[in-house]
Structures are given as C-alpha cells and as structure tokens.
Amino acid sequence: MMKRIMPLVFCLCLILSGCGKTASDSGKLTESGQSGSNDETASASAAPAGEAAEEEGEKLPDGVVAVVNGEELRPDDFGYYICSEAVTNMYETDPNADISTFDFDETARNVIILNAVMDAVGDTAFKQKAAECGYSVSEAEKTASELVDDAVSRSGEDGFKKTAGALGISSAEDYKKVYANISVFDGVADDFQKNPDRYISDASLLNDYADDKGASVRQVLILSGTDKGDPQTVAAEVNERAKAGEDFVALMDEFNEDSVTEKGYVYTFTKGEMVKSFEDAAFALKIGEISDIVASDYGYHTIERVCGAYELRNYWTACSDVRIADNLNEMLSFDDVINMARSAAEADGE
Numbered sequence: 001m002m003k004r005i006m007p008l009v010f011c012l013c014l015i016l017s018g019c020g021k022t023a024s025d026s027g028k029l030t031e032s033g034q035s036g037s038n039d040e041t042a043s044a045s046a047a048p049a050g051e052a053a054e055e056e057g058e059k060l061p062d063g064v065v066a067v068v069n070g071e072e073l074r075p076d077d078f079g080y081y082i083c084s085e086a087v088t089n090m091y092e093t094d095p096n097a098d099i100s101t102f103d104f105d106e107t108a109r110n111v112i113i114l115n116a117v118m119d120a121v122g123d124t125a126f127k128q129k130a131a132e133c134g135y136s137v138s139e140a141e142k143t144a145s146e147l148v149d150d151a152v153s154r155s156g157e158d159g160f161k162k163t164a165g166a167l168g169i170s171s172a173e174d175y176k177k178v179y180a181n182i183s184v185f186d187g188v189a190d191d192f193q194k195n196p197d198r199y200i201s202d203a204s205l206l207n208d209y210a211d212d213k214g215a216s217v218r219q220v221l222i223l224s225g226t227d228k229g230d231p232q233t234v235a236a237e238v239n240e241r242a243k244a245g246e247d248f249v250a251l252m253d254e255f256n257e258d259s260v261t262e263k264g265y266v267y268t269f270t271k272g273e274m275v276k277s278f279e280d281a282a283f284a285l286k287i288g289e290i291s292d293i294v295a296s297d298y299g300y301h302t303i304e305r306v307c308g309a310y311e312l313r314n315y316w317t318a319c320s321d322v323r324i325a326d327n328l329n330e331m332l333s334f335d336d337v338i339n340m341a342r343s344a345a346e347a348d349g350e
Contacts, residue, residue: 060325065332066117067323068124075332076170080178081116082337083168088272100342109334117328122317123181129316130188133199140183144176165344168337189268189309199312206307207287209314214270216308217282220251221258223299235293235300242290248304268308
C-alpha cells in the first residue's frame with residue numbers, strides 16, 4: 001500500500017536516514033518484559049477514548065503545560081505536535097495547500113493546539129507504560145540521541161536547525177525526545193500484534209478505545225492486473241468468505257497481493273497517510289468488522305480493523321494521571337511554531 005502524502009513522522013525519520021537504524025528498531029523488549037498486564041494498575045472504570053483522565057483547568061507550576069504521571073511537559077515539547085496537527089488540518093481542508101501561505105482561522109488554531117497537547121500527552125503516557133511492560137525505552141532514547149548527534153554532525157548546526165524547524169522542532173534535544181517517542185510507538189505497535197499479552201492482559205478491553213486518530217488494519221488486496229482471474233470476481237469471493245467468518249490471516253496467505261508479504265501484516269496509520277478510499281473505509285469500521293470491497297488505484301481491498309497501538313495509547317492515557325494547564329493558548333504559540341516552519345521552508349527554497 002502506498003501512502004498518499006508524506007506525513008511529518010516520515011519526514012522526521014527521513015532526516016536521520018542513512019544512520020543505520022530506524023525508529024522501529026531503536027528499542028526492544030527486555031528479557032524481563034513479562035509484565036504484560038499493565039492494565040492491572042488501572043481503574044476498572046477507566047474512561048473510553050475521548051474521556052481521558054485529564055483534569056483541565058488545574059493550576060500547574062510556572063512554565064508547565066501538562067503533567068503525565070508526574071512527568072512535566074513544557075512548551076518546547078509541543079512544537080512538533082502543533083506543526084504535525086497543523087499540516088494534517090491543512091491537507092484535510094485543501095490537499096494542494098502550501099504551509100507557507102495557508103491561512104489557519106481561529107477555530108482551527110484552537111483545535112490544533114488542543115489536539116497537539118493530547119497527542120503529546122498520549123505519547124508520553126505510551127512511553128511510560130511501555131517501559132513498565134519491559135520495552136527498552138532507554139535503548140530507544142540512546143539510539144535517538146546518537147542518530148540526532150550524527151545528523152547534526154553531517155549537516156552542521158545551522159543546516160540541522162533549518163531542517164528541524166520545518167517540523168516545528170527548535171533544538172536537537174527536542175528532536176531527540178520526539179524521535180524517541182516515535183521509536184517506542186513504532187516498536188510497540190509492531191510487537192503488540194505478535195505479543196499483545198505483554199502489554200495488556202485482555203486485549204478485548206481495547207475495543208472501546210478506538211477513535212478516528214489512528215487505526216490498525218489487515219487487508220487482502222487483489223491487484224487490478226491480478227493473474228488469479230477477473231479481479232472484481234476474485235475480490236468478491238475474498239470479501240464474502242471474510243464476512244462469513246473465515247480466518248482473515250488464512251485468506252491473506254491465500255489471496256493477498258500486497259507488496260508487504262509478512263504473515264498477517266498489520267498496517268497502523270493516522271489520517272492522511274493512506275490512499276483516501278482505503279483510509280475512509282478503515283476508519284468507518286469498528287474493531288473486528290470487515291469492510292465491503294474497497295476500490296483504489298491499486299485494485300480491490302477487503303479490510304479488517306483490529307486493535308493496535310492507537311487503541312493501546314488511548315487506553316494507557318485513560319489509565320494515567322494527567323493534568324493540563326488551563327491557559328493552553330497563552331502558553332503555546334501557534335504562530336511561533338508555524339512561522340518557524342515557514343521560515344525553514346523559505347530558506348530551503350532559496
């Protein structure tokens with residue numbers, strides 16, 4: 001499956017390409033990572049996604065935007081998230097828009113700020129809980145530090161600052177934090193599909209934590225030029241058998257013509273990453289549901305939505321002690337972040 005736009009998370013990793021490691025391999029489970037059931041520490045009445053346990057309106061220490069299980073987040077921790085949310089908002093409004101000229105109205109700015117805060121809070125809680133489950137967060141942080149230091153060495157401080165600025169990141173240290181967060185998320189997202197009990201004792205608990213922020217799906221793709229017969233006929237057979245309850249992974253083994261050949265491969269993605277027809281169908285599904293046949297430029301897809309890292313992040317956030325300042329728009333400057341990204345884009349075009 002090809003992606004339709006280049007999301008900022010991909011750009012973030014691309015800057016560090018050629019350094020020998022990627023986000024998903026910069027951390028691992030420790031040998032003692034058998035705790036799995038991080039949910040034992042959670043309240044049985046933890047709120048579903050969208051009702052996380054944040055206590056908005058509470059007075060926090062000066063300069064602190066949010067506190068997640070005792071960890072303080074300050075304004076510089078949110079630049080990447082504001083920029084990422086702004087880019088997503090912009091493309092949803094106009095797929096052909098340019099960050100250098102796009103006009104964000106006041107309503108959009110407020111939504112972007114709030115979403116950015118919740119994304120940063122979610123990633124922080126995710127990293128904390130992953131560590132409790134035995135994921136080697138310290139190794140991910142060490143790798144992120146090495147990769148960023150190498151990138152600074154290769155491009156020079158001014159060159160790196162310009163590139164990082166395009167992502168809303170103001171310093172190498174902030175870049176390391178964001179990259180480590182993404183490393184942990186990607187690593188756990190992959191391992192969760194193979195070993196869910198390492199992270200939660202009953203994965204069905206996550207069914208209530210799906211939202212439209214991110215999704216995980218399996219698919220059977222029948223290419224338009226398949227040699228299996230008429231593509232629509234073959235796709236119809238696959239879809240009918242999947243909806244009749246046949247094992248989806250077995251159907252993938254028999255029919256799938258996706259370029260990704262890993263057995264039972266699960267795509268985990270956020271809005272804006274996948275081709276639109278595929279994305280729309282995926283987000284319309286509930287956990288465990290099978291789509292109708294979805295047509296795209298590649299062929300015909302049958303999609304199954306499954307629990308994944310976004311549902312796990314929502315659950316872990318709901319199970320966390322989260323406090324958020326009551327003056328977000330005063331503490332976080334949308335204009336400063338976007339102007340930094342615009343300045344970097346202009347410098348790159350010179």
